[in-house]
Amino acid sequence: MTFSLGLDGRRALVTGGTKGVGAAVVEVLREQGVRVIAAARSVPDIAPDGVTYVAADLATAEGCNTVAKTTLQRLGGIDILINVLGGSTAPGGGFAALDDDEWAKELNLNLMPAVRFDRALLPAMIAQRSGVIIHVTSIQHELPLPQSTTAYAAAKAALATYSKSLSKEVTPKGIRVVRVSPGWVETEAAVALAERLAADAGTDYEGGKQIIMNALGGIPLGRPAKPQEVADLIAFLVSPRAGAITGAEHVIDGGTVPTV
Missing domain, CATH: 1.10.1220 (Arc Repressor Mutant)
Known part of the structure; x- marks a missing residue:
């Protein structure tokens, strides 16, 4: 028997929702009765009940706009936005290996989709005076690896700072904004x-x-960590049971970050 989080009938968009943590989030939300749009560059041919897949390049403004419009049209609104999308294609070799194009790629994958989806979907949440936004960051913004994750870590740090500022702006309007910071999953x-x-x-x-x-x-x-463990944390955070949590970062890293 599935433990109810009080999410039945809610409407959600999950970016990066076809693999890894994103796929686990989609499944746990579906089990909780949430109607889910799962967006990614490539999607499965067959969707389970309650899930709609939308294929788009979310590293572009056009892709984000298409998915946002599709979400509002198909769901008739939105209650939960979970930005799982992220990753890195930057080469190793430290700062010298990162030219402007590599920096732009990291920012367009790890920061800008969240900014664009928030801008597109927050007005609907504000109009109904309710909603939850989850931004998946990374412990890398606290624990960067200089030979390989400098640009990724910097982009995730920007996402964390942006999220905190956004929470201060929109929480009084009924929207919670929460960060989830995984370690190695x-x-x-x-x-x-x-x-x-x-x-x-x-x-x-x-x-x-x-x-x-x-x-x-x-x-x-x-x-x-297992993807399911991160997904379970996210599901709790978007539920009414976490109704007083906003503006905070929840780390799930098995104790990797060695400082307070």
Whole structure:
């Protein structure tokens, strides 16, 4: 029996909703009776009941506008906006490897979609004086890896600061804005990375995971988070049970960040 969070009948948009954390969020919301639009660059051919997939390039203004309009048309409004979309294609090599194009890519993937969707969908939330926005950031904004995640980390830091400012503006109008900051999560992409590192080092998958954990300075929990664990946290935060939570960041990293 599914534990009810009081979300039945709510309307949600989840970006990056076809893989990893995004797919887990879509599934837990669907189980809670939420009508969900899941947007990503590529989408499955068949959608489960209660879910509509929309294919678009969310790193562009045109893609975000298309998805926002489709969401309002198909759902007749919106109650929950969850911006899971993010990632990095930047090369390793530190600051010198990051030209203007690489910086633009990181910002257009990790900051601007949230800004654009908020701008497009917040008016509907404000009109009904209710809604919840989740921005998925990353512990990288506190714990950047200079050889590989400088631009990604900076973009996520910008998203965190923007989210805090937005919460101060719109919470008095009935909209909660909350940040979720994962550490390393065992998504499909993370598994592929661990397997590649393991092959390069002549070890097994568990050895590959250990290489990543060592690069992060260790994870006291001893393992990465599961997508379902992050999704369960997000589902709670968008529910009425978290009705007094806004403007805050919730870290789910197994203890990776070593400071208060």
